[in-house]
Amino acid sequence: MHSPGAGVTAIVPSWLQAPADVNELLPQLWSRTVGRDADGVLTVGGLSAAEIAATHGTPVFVLDEEDFRARAVAYRDAFADAFADLCDGADVYYAGKSFLATGVARWIAEDGLHLDTCSSGEFTLGLRGGVRPDWIALHGNNKSRGEIRAALQAGLGRIVVDSLEEIEVVASIARELGVVAPVMLRVTVGVEAHTHSYIATAHEDQKFGLSLAGGQAELAVARVVGHPELQLRGLHSHIGSQIFDMGAFEVSARRLLGLHHGVQREHGVELPEIDLGGGFGMAYTSEHQPLGPAEIAGRLAEIVARECLSQGIAVPKVSVEPGRSISGPSTFTLYEVGTTKDVALDGGARRRYVSVDGGMSDNIRTALYDADYSATLASRASTAPGVLSRVVGKHCESGDVVVKDEFLPADAAAGDLLAVPGTGAYCRSMASNYNQLPRPGVVSVRDGASRVLVRRETPEDLLALDAG
Amino acid sequence: MHSPGAGVTAIVPSWLQAPADVNELLPQLWSRTVGRDADGVLTVGGLSAAEIAATHGTPVFVLDEEDFRARAVAYRDAFADAFADLCDGADVYYAGKSFLATGVARWIAEDGLHLDTCSSGEFTLGLRGGVRPDWIALHGNNKSRGEIRAALQAGLGRIVVDSLEEIEVVASIARELGVVAPVMLRVTVGVEAHTHSYIATAHEDQKFGLSLAGGQAELAVARVVGHPELQLRGLHSHIGSQIFDMGAFEVSARRLLGLHHGVQREHGVELPEIDLGGGFGMAYTSEHQPLGPAEIAGRLAEIVARECLSQGIAVPKVSVEPGRSISGPSTFTLYEVGTTKDVALDGGARRRYVSVDGGMSDNIRTALYDADYSATLASRASTAPGVLSRVVGKHCESGDVVVKDEFLPADAAAGDLLAVPGTGAYCRSMASNYNQLPRPGVVSVRDGASRVLVRRETPEDLLALDAG
Numbered sequence: 001m002h003s004p005g006a007g008v009t010a011i012v013p014s015w016l017q018a019p020a021d022v023n024e025l026l027p028q029l030w031s032r033t034v035g036r037d038a039d040g041v042l043t044v045g046g047l048s049a050a051e052i053a054a055t056h057g058t059p060v061f062v063l064d065e066e067d068f069r070a071r072a073v074a075y076r077d078a079f080a081d082a083f084a085d086l087c088d089g090a091d092v093y094y095a096g097k098s099f100l101a102t103g104v105a106r107w108i109a110e111d112g113l114h115l116d117t118c119s120s121g122e123f124t125l126g127l128r129g130g131v132r133p134d135w136i137a138l139h140g141n142n143k144s145r146g147e148i149r150a151a152l153q154a155g156l157g158r159i160v161v162d163s164l165e166e167i168e169v170v171a172s173i174a175r176e177l178g179v180v181a182p183v184m185l186r187v188t189v190g191v192e193a194h195t196h197s198y199i200a201t202a203h204e205d206q207k208f209g210l211s212l213a214g215g216q217a218e219l220a221v222a223r224v225v226g227h228p229e230l231q232l233r234g235l236h237s238h239i240g241s242q243i244f245d246m247g248a249f250e251v252s253a254r255r256l257l258g259l260h261h262g263v264q265r266e267h268g269v270e271l272p273e274i275d276l277g278g279g280f281g282m283a284y285t286s287e288h289q290p291l292g293p294a295e296i297a298g299r300l301a302e303i304v305a306r307e308c309l310s311q312g313i314a315v316p317k318v319s320v321e322p323g324r325s326i327s328g329p330s331t332f333t334l335y336e337v338g339t340t341k342d343v344a345l346d347g348g349a350r351r352r353y354v355s356v357d358g359g360m361s362d363n364i365r366t367a368l369y370d371a372d373y374s375a376t377l378a379s380r381a382s383t384a385p386g387v388l389s390r391v392v393g394k395h396c397e398s399g400d401v402v403v404k405d406e407f408l409p410a411d412a413a414a415g416d417l418l419a420v421p422g423t424g425a426y427c428r429s430m431a432s433n434y435n436q437l438p439r440p441g442v443v444s445v446r447d448g449a450s451r452v453l454v455r456r457e458t459p460e461d462l463l464a465l466d467a468g
Numbered sequence: 469m470h471s472p473g474a475g476v477t478a479i480v481p482s483w484l485q486a487p488a489d490v491n492e493l494l495p496q497l498w499s500r501t502v503g504r505d506a507d508g509v510l511t512v513g514g515l516s517a518a519e520i521a522a523t524h525g526t527p528v529f530v531l532d533e534e535d536f537r538a539r540a541v542a543y544r545d546a547f548a549d550a551f552a553d554l555c556d557g558a559d560v561y562y563a564g565k566s567f568l569a570t571g572v573a574r575w576i577a578e579d580g581l582h583l584d585t586c587s588s589g590e591f592t593l594g595l596r597g598g599v600r601p602d603w604i605a606l607h608g609n610n611k612s613r614g615e616i617r618a619a620l621q622a623g624l625g626r627i628v629v630d631s632l633e634e635i636e637v638v639a640s641i642a643r644e645l646g647v648v649a650p651v652m653l654r655v656t657v658g659v660e661a662h663t664h665s666y667i668a669t670a671h672e673d674q675k676f677g678l679s680l681a682g683g684q685a686e687l688a689v690a691r692v693v694g695h696p697e698l699q700l701r702g703l704h705s706h707i708g709s710q711i712f713d714m715g716a717f718e719v720s721a722r723r724l725l726g727l728h729h730g731v732q733r734e735h736g737v738e739l740p741e742i743d744l745g746g747g748f749g750m751a752y753t754s755e756h757q758p759l760g761p762a763e764i765a766g767r768l769a770e771i772v773a774r775e776c777l778s779q780g781i782a783v784p785k786v787s788v789e790p791g792r793s794i795s796g797p798s799t800f801t802l803y804e805v806g807t808t809k810d811v812a813l814d815g816g817a818r819r820r821y822v823s824v825d826g827g828m829s830d831n832i833r834t835a836l837y838d839a840d841y842s843a844t845l846a847s848r849a850s851t852a853p854g855v856l857s858r859v860v861g862k863h864c865e866s867g868d869v870v871v872k873d874e875f876l877p878a879d880a881a882a883g884d885l886l887a888v889p890g891t892g893a894y895c896r897s898m899a900s901n902y903n904q905l906p907r908p909g910v911v912s913v914r915d916g917a918s919r920v921l922v923r924r925e926t927p928e929d930l931l932a933l934d935a936g
Contacts, residue, residue, distance in 0.1 A: 097864050097903055102936050118864035121904025121930050128936070142806035142823035142862035163807045165882065203814045207821045207860040207868070214812050338610035339631045344682050346671045353675045355610035364900075368836050392675040394610035396565050396586035400675070414633065432832075432900045435565055436589025441933075452935045461932070462589050465909075467920045468570050468596070 011349050012388060013372070013405050015287035022409045023381040028283045028290075029374050029421045031064035031330050033445075040381025042419055045445030049334055049378035049417050052450060056443050058336040058417065059358035061428050063453065065107070065446040068330035068424070072111050074293040075322055082297035086305050087315040090297070093137055095278050095323025096122045098425035099331075101442065103453040105129020114157070116278075116321045120147040127154060137321075139186075141207050148173050152181055160184045160236050160275075162208060164216060167223050167230070174229035181229060184236045184275060185210055187217045189255040193240035193248035193279065200251045208238070212255055218262065225267050232269065234316060235260055238277030241324065244290060246299045249276060253300070257307045260316065271316060276300060278321035282328040284422045285372045290325065324425035331424030333362060333440070334378060335402075337416045338394065352389040354408060356418055359393010360400045361434045363420070363427045373403040379417035382409030391418065395435050428454065436462055479817050480856060481840070481873050483755035490877045491849040496751040496758075497842050497889045499532035499798050501913075508849025510887055513913030517802055517846035517885050520918060524911050526804040526885065527826035529896050531921065533575070533914040536798035536892070541579050542761040543790055550765035554773050555783040558765070561605055563746050563791025564590045566893035567799075569910065571921040573597020582625070584746075584789045588615040595622060605789075607654075609675050616641050620649055628652045628704050628743075630676060632684060635691050635698070642697035649697060652704045652743060653678060655685045657723040661708035661716035661747065668719045676706070680723055686730065693735045700737065702784060703728055706745030709792065712758060714767045717744060721768070725775045728784065739784060744768060746789035750796040752890045753840045758793065792893040799892030801830060801908070802846060803870075805884045806862065820857040822876060824886055827861010828868045829902045831888070831895045841871040847885035850877030859886065863903050896922065904930055 012018075025034060025042075034044045042049040044064050052062055072094060079090035093116035094108050100122055106129040108115050114135040117123040126136050134157035138147070141162045148170055151159055161167055161183045174181040188209035192202035210217040217235075224232045239252045253276060264270050281290045291299075300318065308315045335356035342352050365371040375391050386407030393400040403420055412418070431439045438457035443450050480486075493502060493510075502512045510517040512532050520530055540562060547558035561584035562576050568590055574597040576583050582603040585591040594604050602625035606615070609630045616638055619627055629635055629651045642649040656677035660670035678684040685703075692700045707720045721744060732738050749758045759767075768786065776783045803824035810820050833839040843859050854875030861868040871888055880886070899907045906925035911918050 100904070102934050118903045119862075119905055121901075121906070121927065124927065124931075125904065125934065128931075128934075139864050140862055141821075141860070142825065144806070144825065144862075163809050165807045165809075204811050205813050205819060206811070206866045207809065207823060207858075208866060211811065338612070339633045341631050341633075341675070343672050343674070343679065345673055351673060353609075355675060357610065357612065364832065364836070368832070390675075392609070394587075394608055394612075396607050398674045398676060430900045430902045432898045433589075434898045435586045436568070436593065437587055438589070439933075454933050455935055457933065459589065459592065463592075463596075464929070464932075465907075465922050465925065466570050466593065466596075467923055 011345060011351065015285060016405050017286070018407050019386050022377070022384070022386045022407060025376060026286055029285070030332070031067035032070065033064050033066055036381060042376065042378035046448035047445050047450060049419060052443065052445065053334055053336065053417055055450060056441060057456060058334055059356065059362055059440040060334050060456070061331050061423060061440055061442040062334055063331045063424060063442055063444045065444045068327060069107050069111055071326045071330065072108065072113050075326065076111065076113055078293035078297035079320065082301035083318055086301060088317045090317065091319040093319055093321045094326055095321045096126065097429065098323030099327040099429050100125050101453040102128040103444065103451070105131050114319070116323070120150050123151060123154070123156060133157065145169060145173060149177070152177055152179055158182050158184050158233055160186050161220070161224070162186045163210065164220055164223065167220060167227070171227045171229045180231050182231050182233050183224060184233050184273070185217065185220050185224065186236045186238070187212050187256060187259060189237045189239065189252045191239045191248050191252045193243045193245065198240070198245055198248035212259060217259055221263050221267065225269060232271060234271040234273035234275065236275040236277065238321070239279060241279045242281045243279045244281045246291070246296070249300060250303050252276065253303045254307050257304070257311060261311045261313050264313065270314070273319060274316045275319045275321065278323055280322050280325040282325045282422065285374050287372065328422050328425035332419045332421040333358065333423040333427065335418045335420070337412060337414055337418055340413060352387050352408070354389050354391050354412060354418070355394060356391060356402060357394060358440060359395045359402060360397065361393070361395060361432045361437045362440050363402050363423060364430050364432070365426055366401050366404060367399045372405070373420050373422060375403045375406045375408060375418055375420045377409050377412050377416055378419040382411055384409040384411040386410070391420065433462060438462055479813060479819065483753060484873050485754070486875050487854050490845070490852070490854040490875060493844060494754055497753070498800070499535035500538065501532050501534050504849060510844065510846035514916035515913050515918055517887060520911065520913065521802055521804070521885055523918060524909060525924060526802055527824065527830055527908040528802050528924070529799050529891060529908055529910040530802050531799045531892060531910055531912045533912045536794060537575050537579055539794045539798065540576065540581050543794065544579065544581055546761035546765035547788065550769035551786055554769060556785045558785065559787040561787055561789045562794060563789045564594065565897065566791030567795040567897050568593050569921040570596040571912065571919070573599050582787070584791070588618050591619065591622065591624060601625065613637060613641060617645070620645055620647055626650050626652050626701055628654050629688070629692070630654045631678065632688055632691065635688060635695070639695045639697045648699050650699050650701050651692060652701050652741070653685065653688050653692065654704045654706070655680050655724060655727060657705045657707065657720045659707045659716050659720040661711045661713065666708070666713055666716035680727060685727055689731050689735065693737060700739060702739040702741035702743065704743040704745065706789070707747060709747045710749045711747045712749045712756070714759070714764070717768060718771050720744065721771045722775050725772070725779060729779045729781050732781065738782070741787060742784045743787045743789065746791055748790050748793040750793045750890065753842050755840065796890050796893035800887045800889040801826065801891040801895065803886045803888065805880060805886055806882055808881060820855050822857050822859050822880060822886070823862060824859060824870065825862060826908060827863045827870060828865065829861070829863065829900045829905045830908050831870050831891060832898050832900070833894055834869050834872065835867045840873070841888050841890060843871045843874045843876060843886055843888045845877050845880050845884055846887040850879055852877040852879040854878070859888065901930060906930055
């Protein structure tokens with residue numbers, strides 16, 4: 001193992017090890033078809049990073065279709081299996097907010113997953129991709145009347161109602177259209193889960209949902225049940241993101257099933273479904289050890305079975321909404337290195353700044369959530385030692401960082417390609433044109449072929465909205 | 469003054485007062501033509517918020533042309549006046565990264581300001597708007613060869629070189645083109661300024677610039693001076709953003725002029741210019757008391773005159789790069805209110821969540837920088853008391869907050885218009901399509917007329933990049 005030296009050690013995060021081999025690809029960080037060819041060039045889906053860059057330019061999001069679909073199918077099958085003996089199976093809704101394009105929606109449809117959407121823009125992509133309307137859910141704390149109308153007209157399978165006010169809005173639009181709206185109620189269960197910990201007595205200082213503790217959830221149930229235009233499909237909760245700790249789901253499921261049971265007692269209505277939300281974690285760095293779909297499904301099945309047994313109720317059909325844990329690991333961003341620069345830090349440490357041809361416009365997560373990422377040299381293998389590096393973008397902002405800390409080969413230089421894994425979720429979907437930079441395209445690769453899912457913006461696209 | 473009650477007081481930020489009148493418009497937060505008409509409706513540029521919403525839809529950025537141009541001209545004149553007796557005047561470069569469109573560039577050209585850009589996309593807008601090429605600067609830690617070539621071909625007035633590597637790149641492209649490239653050198657002076665404080669001994673852990681303390685800046689000077697393809701116009705520093713404390717500029721100017729003097733001594737070259745960067749603060753809330761252009765120019769003239777006198781050198785031509793303090797206060801975002809929701813917090817406090825039809829896609833600054841904003845009811849005046857409110861967007865993310873804390877009228881409800889001031893800088897320029905939301909347009913208003921600067925995206929625009 002290359003020793004980074006005392007000065008550098010002082011600024012290396014505790015989870016980051018100086019690698020024995022800078023060309024190593026940690027399996028948990030890379031999509032399943034990623035490797036290096038005989039020359040050491042990074043490959044994915046049977047194509048080399050160099051070929052992809054030559055064909056599609058940089059920066060570009062490279063989505064490993066086999067990996068994405070395998071993860072989606074693994075969720076579908078794990079939940080079907082785990083819940084097969086308990087109830088009428090379990091549905092997996094892919095959370096399109098993490099990344100969606102018509103081509104992705106087509107995979108979701110072909111592979112038999114449901115789709116979770118947050119806007120008319122998202123469900124439009126789902127419908128374009130051929131997802132069955134009744135397999136699409138619509139979320140949102142402030143859906144417009146237009147979105148609700150379009151959702152009902154398209155026959156979406158569930159509108160997840162988020163507030164008391166929205167009950168009346170959905171009912172009035174359903175009445176206008178002469179339809180019965182299938183709704184779920186988003187319940188704030190007082191559990192807040194993030195990463196490795198959770199709070200079971202979290203107060204409810206957030207914009208989403210109907211408070212269980214405050215009685216709004218029960219009130220909402222009574223109102224929905226009283227509306228002939230509304231069909232209450234079930235209760236819904238979502239407790240956080242990037243969760244590695246299933247204990248939080250145990251508490252939320254218990255509370256949600258308690259209300260589910262209460263609805264049965266008070267209104268004589270046996271709700272057919274329950275949704276436990278998403279938020280399952282993925283690995284951005286060697287620090288993260290996410291659970292797999294089978295483990296998640298198995299644990300949730302145990303939890304739900306035990307709670308239903310203890311409350312003496314039948315197990316409703318369960319659904320979940322994974323997004324990041326399907327799309328995130330499937331994709332890396334391929335950048336070209338521009339300038340590099342070493343800076344001297346306090347205490348004698350040095351940090352290398354490696355600038356790439358994108359930045360916070362294609363990955364705001366590092367700055368927005370103080371997120372960690374990893375990176376590797378993609379255009380070649382290197383025999384140089386690893387040096388502590390920070391991968392930064394080309395924006396005029398000092399916070400424009402893509403990867404805060406990584407050991408990159410000391411000889412990485414202008415013209416090299418760099419790959420940052422785990423960028424499939426919340427990167428392209430949150431991309432901007434900051435500094436008038438065109439947004440990168442998203443290219444899927446499989447079996448030696450690449451296909452554009454979202455094309456790269458051109459300078460002309462940037463001017464399309466400018467009124468001149 | 470309406471009393472918010474003990475529970476609420478506990479969660480109100482120290483700078484936020486419950487207003488005596490919820491309809492009050494604090495002058496430091498609003499552009500100069502903003503007021504309320506006889507019915508209490510917010511007006512700007514002779515148009516009511518209701519008219520603007522009816523014509524252009526919501527959300528929309530409303531830019532007060534008179535305000536923007538008055539601020540730009542105030543900077544131009546204040547710097548010309550303050551430096552008139554010291555040197556050949558002073559140039560003001562409007563920092564286009566804060567917000568730029570062809571229409572804005574046209575004002576910059578007509579009003580005799582220079583333009584600071586960070587990419588070919590930005591300088592393209594400047595050239596389209598008629599800004600003289602030699603009045604445009606190009607910044608960036610990782611300019612592409614294509615950008616440098618285009619900048620030299622267009623005849624831009626200064627390329628601000630950011631690294632040792634870039635010196636050779638610019639020189640080689642200038643040689644290819646047979647031109648002499650006018651360059652400045654961005655120097656990291658070891659001063660870090662933010663808001664109300666600064667660090668004069670900051671280490672240099674950032675991607676930008678050539679370190680003064682580490683000797684890179686001197687080395688860069690020697691290399692540039694040795695290149696016949698490069699003409700060294702001067703030294704440049706930029707020390708932070710949202711700065712209210714001129715003391716930081718005193719330290720940075722002293723250090724930069726020290727190097728400027730050193731260049732004269734060592735190379736016999738009297739550099740004609742010096743650039744002190746931007747970062748002048750603006751008011752987002754009642755907490756901020758920014759300095760005006762005259763005060764900033766006066767203080768900088770004093771500082772530069774004193775330093776040059778003490779070093780016994782002539783005063784070079786000074787330039788500065790204000791962006792936020794020109795564009796920021798000129799603009800408010802006009803939203804329509806959707807759902808509202810009260811949540812009970814620990815200790816008996818309550819917070820109202822007011823959801824609007826935009827959010828983190830049109831203003832990422834609240835989440836990204838933990839920034840504070842203000843808001844007022846725009847479609848009418850209200851006689852209701854103010855209640856502590858949080859203005860949130862419609863995105864599927866709990867961090868989707870626009871205004872963390874504001875007292876809004878208790879009767880604000882669905883269908884009302886809400887205006888958030890100070891959104892002219894780094895909001896539209898960093899906007900995304902998160903959750904497949906179309907980005908709002910930017911409309912300038914003046915003398916009772918509105919004009920689209922950047923048109924609103926349509927659902928069709930959202931599909932333009934989707935490969936189907």
